[in-house]
Amino acid sequence: MGYSINHLRELESEAIYVLREVAAQFENPCILFSGGKDSILLTHLAKKAFYPAKIPFPLVHIDTGHNFPETLTFRDDLAKELQAKLIVGSVQSMIDTGMAHEETGANASRNIAQIPTLLDTIEKHKFDALMGGARRDEEKARAKERFFSHRDEFSQWDPKNQRPELWNLYNGKKHHGEHFRVFPISNWTELDVWQYIGMENIALPSLYYAHKRRIFERDGVILSESPFITLREGEEIREEIVRFRTMGDATITGAYRSDADTIDKIIQEVAAARSTERGSRADDKRSETAMEDRKKEGYF
Amino acid sequence: MSNNTFDSASYMSMELLRFTTAGSVDDGKSTLIGRLLYDSKSIFEDQMEAVKASSEKRGDDHINLALVTDGLKSEREQGITIDVAYRYFATPKRKFIIADTPGHIQYTRNMVTGASTANLAIILVDARKGIIEQTKRHSLIASLLGIPHVTICINKMDLVDYDQATYESIKADYKRFASKLHVKDVTFIPISALYGDNVVNTSDNMPWYNGTTLMYHLENVHIANDRNYIDGRFPVQTVIRPQSDTFHDFRGYAGRVSGGVFRAGDEVKAWPSGFTTKIKAIHCDNQEVEEAFDPMSVVMTLEDEIDISRGDMITRSNNEPKTGQDIDAMICWMDDSKSLQLGGKYTLIHTTKQCRCVVKSIEYRMDINTLSKDQENRTIDLNDIGRVKLRTTVPLFYDEYSRNRVTGSFILVDEGSNVTVGACMIRS
Ligand SMILES: Nc1nc2c(ncn2[C@@H]2O[C@H](COP(=O)(O)OP(=O)(O)O)[C@@H](O)[C@H]2O)c(=O)[nH]1
Numbered sequence: 163m164g165y166s167i168n169h170l171r172e173l174e175s176e177a178i179y180v181l182r183e184v185a186a187q188f189e190n191p192c193i194l195f196s197g198g199k200d201s202i203l204l205t206h207l208a209k210k211a212f213y214p215a216k217i218p219f220p221l222v223h224i225d226t227g228h229n230f231p232e233t234l235t236f237r238d239d240l241a242k243e244l245q246a247k248l249i250v251g252s253v254q255s256m257i258d259t260g261m262a263h264e265e266t267g268a269n270a271s272r273n274i275a276q277i278p279t280l281l282d283t284i285e286k287h288k289f290d291a292l293m294g295g296a297r298r299d300e301e302k303a304r305a306k307e308r309f310f311s312h313r314d315e316f317s318q319w320d321p322k323n324q325r326p327e328l329w330n331l332y333n334g335k336k337h338h339g340e341h342f343r344v345f346p347i348s349n350w351t352e353l354d355v356w357q358y359i360g361m362e363n364i365a366l367p368s369l370y371y372a373h374k375r376r377i378f379e380r381d382g383v384i385l386s387e388s389p390f391i392t393l394r395e396g397e398e399i400r401e402e403i404v405r406f407r408t409m410g411d412a413t414i415t416g417a418y419r420s421d422a423d424t425i426d427k428i429i430q431e432v433a434a435a436r437s438t439e440r441g442s443r444a445d446d447k448r449s450e451t452a453m454e455d456r457k458k459e460g461y462f
Numbered sequence: 463m464s465n466n467t468f469d470s471a472s473y474m475s476m477e478l479l480r481f482t483t484a485g486s487v488d489d490g491k492s493t494l495i496g497r498l499l500y501d502s503k504s505i506f507e508d509q510m511e512a513v514k515a516s517s518e519k520r521g522d523d524h525i526n527l528a529l530v531t532d533g534l535k536s537e538r539e540q541g542i543t544i545d546v547a548y549r550y551f552a553t554p555k556r557k558f559i560i561a562d563t564p565g566h567i568q569y570t571r572n573m574v575t576g577a578s579t580a581n582l583a584i585i586l587v588d589a590r591k592g593i594i595e596q597t598k599r600h601s602l603i604a605s606l607l608g609i610p611h612v613t614i615c616i617n618k619m620d621l622v623d624y625d626q627a628t629y630e631s632i633k634a635d636y637k638r639f640a641s642k643l644h645v646k647d648v649t650f651i652p653i654s655a656l657y658g659d660n661v662v663n664t665s666d667n668m669p670w671y672n673g674t675t676l677m678y679h680l681e682n683v684h685i686a687n688d689r690n691y692i693d694g695r696f697p698v699q700t701v702i703r704p705q706s707d708t709f710h711d712f713r714g715y716a717g718r719v720s721g722g723v724f725r726a727g728d729e730v731k732a733w734p735s736g737f738t739t740k741i742k743a744i745h746c747d748n749q750e751v752e753e754a755f756d757p758m759s760v761v762m763t764l765e766d767e768i769d770i771s772r773g774d775m776i777t778r779s780n781n782e783p784k785t786g787q788d789i790d791a792m793i794c795w796m797d798d799s800k801s802l803q804l805g806g807k808y809t810l811i812h813t814t815k816q817c818r819c820v821v822k823s824i825e826y827r828m829d830i831n832t833l834s835k836d837q838e839n840r841t842i843d844l845n846d847i848g849r850v851k852l853r854t855t856v857p858l859f860y861d862e863y864s865r866n867r868v869t870g871s872f873i874l875v876d877e878g879s880n881v882t883v884g885a886c887m888i889r890s
């Protein structure tokens with residue numbers, strides 16, 4: 163019998179199923195759009211899920227103010243192309259109004275400041291389901307999260323008391339004030355994502371492909387020259403051919419020396435890679451359970 | 463072992479296999495998964511560094527591969543697995559999704575969760591202990607949840623001097639017990655998860671074993687026929703009505719094929735309305751496809767305008783589902799705060815349909831040890847399995863679970879807490 167689909171089509175079908183469940187079960191869902199490849203993939207899948215109708219929910223971007231300019235341009239173009247509504251929650255204005263705090267000191271980042279900004283945006287727009295492009299293979303705390311992940315009225319995740327999730331039956335029932343985080347691409351790995359991007363020819367910000375960039379090194383991490391970073395003593399800008407594997411703030415996202423400037427080269431590189439993509443993120447290195455701690459607080 | 467190249471020709475024909483691991487505490491589940499990932503070169507260097515560092519901190523005398531999967535803080539502290547953790551690896555042949563589930567009795571609900579989507583179950587048996595209560599319990603769950611393939615890994619063979627007689631006697635014991643269950647395809651493999659014998663690489667310590675390694679089995683076990691390609695079933699998730707001039711008259715039904723094969727031109731019937739019509743076209747994004755089968759997510763357009771909405775089901779008209787409000791099902795109870803209430807009312811979620819139901823009777827509670835039906839004590843508590851009769855507020859369109867795992871399953875949700883409390887498999 164010739165009835166079989168490959169692993170990418172099966173993952174696609176599962177993600178589309180979940181996206182449609184969200185549209186059907188919730189009143190006011192949204193996609194949390196980070197500008198990275200995973201949320202671009204998620205947006206692409208959402209387009210597929212509802213075609214020829216438009217994506218029936220807005221894209222929400224929590225803008226730390228420290229993004230790469232390429233990310234923002236890409237975001238705006240994509241929203242325009244899909245005729246999707248774009249909502250931006252600004253970490254900068256939360257800091258300016260004292261509702262979020264700017265970290266200082268070594269390895270300061272705006273990760274923590276994202277949390278109140280996100281929660282404020284949820285409250286303002288009364289979102290009851292926030293979809294994200296997180297994958298279970300990214301990090302060990304994420305390996306345990308459900309597709310439909312319940313959040314109490316304080317937006318907290320209770321990892322020890324998660325609802326069992328059986329077959330493809332997703333229980334999105336909740337009390338007033340609670341919401342869900344939903345992860346349609348939970349079962350994808352980094353390699354699956356790249357293979358699918360190749361198969362579907364999905365456009366990505368140029369940062370993902372090898373390019374010449376002005377960089378410097380800090381604590382073994384290659385960082386891009388950026389108006390948000392002040393060089394320390396001994397740090398020197400030079401030009402190199404690099405690419406990015408994830409897209410976070412310009413202040414913390416490490417670049418890789420790589421000459422993978424096409425999708426096929428990237429797939430080969432990822433298949434052969436010996437470290438995880440989050441390995442270059444200073445935010446996860448703080449403690450062994452950094453991600454679990456942040457997630458309990460309401461981080462994505 | 464396969465090398466790690468994924469050229470585009472090969473990844474376009476990779477299959478997906480989902481498996482779950484079961485066994486009692488300390489039988490070596492986490493170690494086995496760590497071993498599969500490690501020997502297939504799927505653990506990254508930075509993850510391995512972290513595992514090494516934690517092993518040293520705990521004072522383990524070797525690198526503790528179990529730490530690869532035991533992710534959450536409290537697990538690392540107690541040294542046990544408390545929830546389902548999902549792990550991924552791929553070889554050029556297949557992508558694997560592992561649901562690593564805990565062995566403690568009190569976490570049986572998690573095994574049921576992991577088993578619900580699995581093509582294959584690995585059940586670990588400690589070679590020193592043989593078949594124990596948990597082995598039976600987990601085999602029962604695998605059989606009840608209709609996992610098509612079961613692999614019994616007899617682990618810790620290093621601790622019984624790789625003795626063939628020990629292996630053969632456990633195998634015979636298991637076969638005797640499993641004859642009472644409905645497991646279709648059982649395979650036995652003697653392994654040492656700790657040292658890697660017969661996991662990815664063939665063991666030199668057990669020349670008497672001439673079967674395949676576990677990895678070879680995972681890569682080659684035939685899964686294409688695990689799905690149902692006979693009974694056309696299409697539960698409708700949502701109706702697509704574009705508010706645009708170009709697609710002004712478009713009305714499509716979005717869903718995932720949950721059995722059978724649908725083609726443009728096929729005569730279909732809509733439930734519950736009972737109207738028949740023909741499929742005009744099947745859409746995948748902006749393309750039309752000739753046929754759609756389980757598990758494809760597609761949009762169907764129909765020749766006639768009939769009233770169909772979420773929760774309805776489209777089937778092939780010559781192959782009808784069962785329909786009715788009196789449901790006979792096996793249940794696994796998942797609520798730690800209350801037992802299943804006779805006469806209790808619950809929300810029921812079946813495919814894309816939601817309704818309410820009342821528990822009419824509890825027929826029996828299953829005694830896991832003897833596989834017998836306990837009709838004396840019929841209280842169904844957390845982790846208990848039993849048989850119930852339910853009455854639903856509206857008719858369901860369903861199949862027996864043994865025939866279709868999608869249209870034959872449903873969950874019960876507590877109406878006060880909104881928590882999923884029961885996993886159910888329809889008998890008739
Ligand atoms: N000698 C030996 N010990 C093993 C083997 N597999 C696991 N173990 C040990 O058994 C203990 C429990 O293993 P673990 O993987 O945590 O079991 P789990 O509770 O089923 O996940 C650990 O100390 C392992 O090192 C094996 O094949 N041989």
Ligand SMILES: [Mg+2]
Nearest residue numbers: 491492542543
């Ligand atoms: Mg374990």
